[in-house]
Amino acid sequence: MLSTVKGMIQTLSSTWRGLRKPVTKLYPENPTVLQNRFMGFPGLTWDKDIDEPFCTGCMVCIRNCPTQCMTATMKDNPKFADESSKRRKIVDEFEINLNRCILCGICVDVCNFDAIVMTHEHEESGSYRDGSRMKLDGLLEIGGKYQTQSGWKPAPKD
Amino acid sequence: MIASTGPYFQDAISTLISLLTLFSxxxxxxxxxxxxxxxxxxxxxxxxxxxxxxxxxxxxxxxxxxxxxxKEDIVPNEAEKVIFWVAPIIVVISAFMLWVTIPLTPSIVVQNLENMGLFYVGAVGVIGILGLVLAGWGSANKYGVIGGLRAAAQLISYEIPLIMVFVSIAIVTQTFNLVEIVNLQSPVPFILVLPLGFVLFFVSGLAEVGRTPFDIYFAESEIVGGPFVEYSGAHWAVFFLSEYINTFAIATLTVLLFLGGWSGPFLPSIVWLLIKIYAVILLIFWIRGTLPRLRIDQLMAFAWKVMVPLSFYLVVCCSIYVFYGLPWWALTVMSIFGLGVVGVIIYQYITAPARKVAEVRERLRLLQMSQEE
Amino acid sequence: MMQDQQDNQTIDMMLNMGPQHPSTHGVFRMELRIDGEKIIDVKPHIGYLHRGSEKLSEGEQYHQIITLFDRMDYLANFNNELVYCMAVERLLDMEPSKRTEYIRVILCELNRIASHLLYVGTIGLDAGAMTPALFSFIGRDRIQTLFESISGARMMHNYFKIGGLKQEVPDDFVRMVKDIMPVIRRDIDQTEKLLTFNEIFLSRTKDIGVITAEQAIDYGLTGPCLRGSGINYDVRKSEPYSVYQDFDFDVPVGLDGDCWDRHWVRVKEMHESLRIIEQAIDKLPDGDVASPLGRRLIRPSEGEVYVKAENPRGEIGVYLVSDGTDKPYRLKVRPPSFCNLSAIQLLLQNSWVADSVVILGSLDIVLGEVDR
Known part of the structure; x- marks a missing residue:
């Protein structure tokens, strides 16, 4: 009986706490605070010095992806010809099926060019079936957004 | 001929209007x-x-x-269509019929049944059980059947202490008239005269409306809604409606019978009544937020081993009080005595596992001590 | 009519519980044979969540399998990652740095608390109390936010790497861990007041679903289910892995082997985990957490290894066979939930329908791990 009474007092005090300061927050008004390392959907980064993506389409992320959610092709870099860029090849097409992506971050770990990042993007939705397939421009867009938001810098070369 | 039907006609019209008011x-x-x-x-x-x-x-x-x-109102293929349709109606009609004679103030009442009031409440309150059993049976679902049978067992068991409390109040007040009963409480509300009666009424009231810790017949985590498992849309809404009306009725009856009804200083009587009712309802919600659910056998044991004997004891006490014309506090003493004695028994009964736990922990402590040595 | 009167005897009723049932903790199905409200027999059906994790592992490289282990027991991700990483590390015959081990232990113990907090909430829901679930989620949410700030994900972390960690913990890691300790303590206290010693909860769980020590061993129960029956067996103590031998902690043991003892063991384990975390935070050594393997392809030499560890649910074992390629030849998991669930038939016989959900809840199964 005593423990029941204790429980009643506990819930009474929690009601008081709930009336003053409930734990729940209304969602769109108080958006979820994302931690710095939050891993949202992957995005591609943009090399602002040369004005081209970091990605060369080398396929290492695609080979290491546990769910095979990405595809990419590479092409000769036109900027390499006029010597404004050191990249011999550059990404031509890149596609991530965000429905298959499990946000594990392995692609970021294995990338040799710091070309792919886990952005803070996590509220994607689409109304048609192919809407979850994100193409190069979309990936560069969310990657660029992440770059400006978080002040992301490529790792210094050893 | 028209002249002779006139008063009845007027009566019917006024009753209809008050029923509509009541409904809204x-x-x-x-x-x-x-x-x-x-x-x-x-x-x-x-x-x-x-x-x-x-x-x-x-x-x-x-x-x-x-x-x-x-929402779409889904009727299962295998269901007994008629029973399936009738069950919610039975439940909601019994819930509404209860309110015909419950007064909110001496004047606000559909039809004060004078010396039949409390009797009528006790009688009509039982009808709802039939609806629940039919709902469980008619929906052709095993969870529904279990829930319906649980409802029958639980509600009939707890109807006995409820009615015995009515009887003891009737013995004390010598009337079944709810307005009279409230008026008699003007110096001392019956919670002080019959604390045992209050506890009995409140607990069995919780069981009657299926509120935690007695929400056994529709236990969501066990039998996924019991009798209501196949209902959807408007039919389910009707069950929902009747459940809340019954909760409100139990709170109102608690206030009327034990907490002095509408009497209170300064504010108008209807306001006092509503304040008291909502206080009782908040207590019910508070209990719901705290306690787990009992099991069906524990519930039945509690009803037949504790509640029913206690309610008979209360009736005997009230009879002694009336027969010898004792002062009102004598009834309080007897009532508290009964509450105390049985409280100890309940405490023993309900804390048996807790004491076992304490014993086990003591043994464990000794074991650990011996290991350390 | 005549026929009815002649054999006027009751027959048992089959009651199908699950896979769509609020209290079967996922997609678990029980065929109950009941007489009134008494359960006579039960036939469990599993496999609704089978994803073939073990077979999938044979087609994945060693560093990709960590993601599969994340999804096996989805309430104890770090613990699962740890046991897999330990297995591959033993195959490679390498040892991660001390700092790596300490951080791993802290995260695993936090995850154990998070898992047990969820258990406390669900057993409350099974017994009909809705408030403990919401209270215990406050602490669990804080822990998951901490995980998010460390690993970037709230549940599927993929943070432990073979031979190290994915990246160094944030600078204010120690402060963050110390900050959430009082929150967790308060949550445990609240649930103790609301549930553990509540008389109704006691009467619902004490002497319900009793399994004796001998039976528990026969059925291969591990973890809190075994310790609830009074057997002091904890892999962290009996065969210390990682750096558990550095810490001073007790193994709480029940006596009767009923639902309440299993519950109590888990509640006590949360306190012990807090003790371990405190010690580990104090002793946290400096050093490097990056894996010495770097981005190299992991290609262990031929061999096989069996590694076991203590998960929140019991002893998890990983049997890993390597044929010298970059993918394992065979990977077999001994899932604690599956072995604990095997006792369900014994536990449910002659109990009440209402007790079946409590007993199932007290076993604390995760269907992702049962079906793999």
Whole structure:
């Protein structure tokens, strides 16, 4: 009986706490605070010095992806010809099926060019079936957004 | 001929109007209860409760009601169609019929049945059980059958202490008239005269309306809604409605029979009544937010081993009180004595596992001590 | 009519519980044979969540399998990652740095608390109390936010790497861990007041679902289910892995082997985990957490290894066979939930329908791990 009474007092005090300061927050008004390392959907980064993506389409992320959610092709870099860029090849097409992506971050770990990042993007939705397939421009867009938001810098070369 | 039917005709019209008023009053009350429960439980659990619909989510129950009415009303193929349709109606009609004679003030009452009031309440309250059993059986679902049978067992068991409390109050007050009963409480509310009666009435009232810790016949985590498992849409809404009306009725009867009804200083009587009723309802919600659920056998054992003997004891006490013309506090003493004695028994009964736990922990401590040495 | 009167005897009723049932903790199905409200027999059906994790592992490289282990027991991700990483590390015959081990232990113990907090909430829901679930989620949410700030994900972390960690913990890691300790303590206290010693909860769980020590060993129960029956067996103590031998902690043991003892063991384990975390935070050594393997392809030499560890649910074992390629030849998991669930038939016989959900809840199964 005593423990029941204790429980009643506990819930009474929690009601008081709930009336003053409930734990729940209304969602769109108080958006979820994302931690710095939050891993949202992957995005591609943009090399602002040369004005081209970091990605060369080398396929290492695609080979290491546990769910095979990405595809990419590479092409000769036109900027390499006029010597404004050191990249011999550059990404031509890149596609991530965000429905298959499990946000594990392995692609970021294995990338040799710091070309792919886990952005803070996590509220994607689409109304048609192919809407979850994100193409190069979309990936560069969310990657660029992440770059400006978080002040992301490529790792210094050893 | 017309002259002779005139008064009856007028009577019928006025009754109809008051019934309609009652219906709308109860509907509004149910909406307020739904909102209050969701909001109170939310704050109790450090949540917000409904917020999106109107200020403080006040329109949430209306949104719920609209959703429920517009939803498809699914009738299972194997169900007994007639029973399936009739069951909710039986439940809701019994819930409404209860209110015909419950007075909110001496003047606000559909039809004061004078010396039949309390008797009528006790009699009509039982009809709802039939609806629940039929709902469980008619929906051709095993969970429904279990729930319906559980409902029958539980509600009939707890009807006995409830009615015995009515009887003891009738013995003390020498009347079944609810208005009279409230008026007799003007110096001393019956909670002081019959504390045992109050406890009995409140506990069995909780069981009657299936509130935690007695929400056994529709236990969501065990039999997924019991008799209501196959109901959807408007039919389910009707069950929902009757559940809240019954909760409100039990709270109202508690206030009328034990807490002095509408009597109170300064404020108008109806306001006092509503304040008291909502206080009791908040207590019910508070209990719901705290306690786990009993098991069906524990519930039945509690009813037949504790509640029923206690209620008979109360009747005997009241008879002695009336027969010898004792002062009112003598009844309090007897009542508290009974409550104390049985309280100890309940304590022993209910804390047997707790004591075993203490014993086990003591043994464990000794074991650990011996290991350390 | 005549026929009815002649054999006027009751027959048992089959009651199908699950896979769509609020209290079967996922997609678990029980065929109950009941007489009134008494359960006579039960036939469990599993496999609704089978994803073939073990077979999938044979087609994945060693560093990709960590993601599969994340999804096996989805309430104890770090513990699962740890046991897999330990297995591959033993195959490679390498040892991660001390700092790596300490951080791993802290995260695993936090995850154990998070898992047990969820258990406390669900057993409350099974017994009909809705408030403990919401209270215990406050602490669990804080822990998951901490995980998010460390690993970037709230549940599927993929943070432990073979031979190290994915990246160094944030600078204010120690402060963050110390900050959430009082929150967790308060949550445990609240649930103790609301549930553990509540008389109704006691009467619902004490002497319900009793399994004796001998039976528990026969059925291969591990973890809190075994310790609830009074057997002091904890892999962290009996065969210390990682750096558990550095810490001073007790193994709580029940006596009767009923639902309440299993519950109590888990509640006590949360306190012990807090003790371990405190010690580990104090002793946290400096050093490097990056894996010495770097981005190299992991290609262990031929061999096989069996590694076991203590998960929140019991002893998890990983049997890993390597044929010298970059993918394992065979990977077999001994899932604690699956072995604990095997006792369900014994436990449910002659109990009440209402007790079945409590007993199932007290076993604390995760269907992702049962079906793999």
């Amino acid at each position: 009053f109860l509907a509004v009350t149910v909406l307020s209860l739904v909102w209050l429960e969701r909001k109170a439980l939310g704050r109790l659990q450090l949540r917000l409760g409904p917020t999106r619909t109107g200020p403080f989510g006040l329109l949430q129950p209306i949104a719920d009601a609209v959703k429920l009415v517009l």
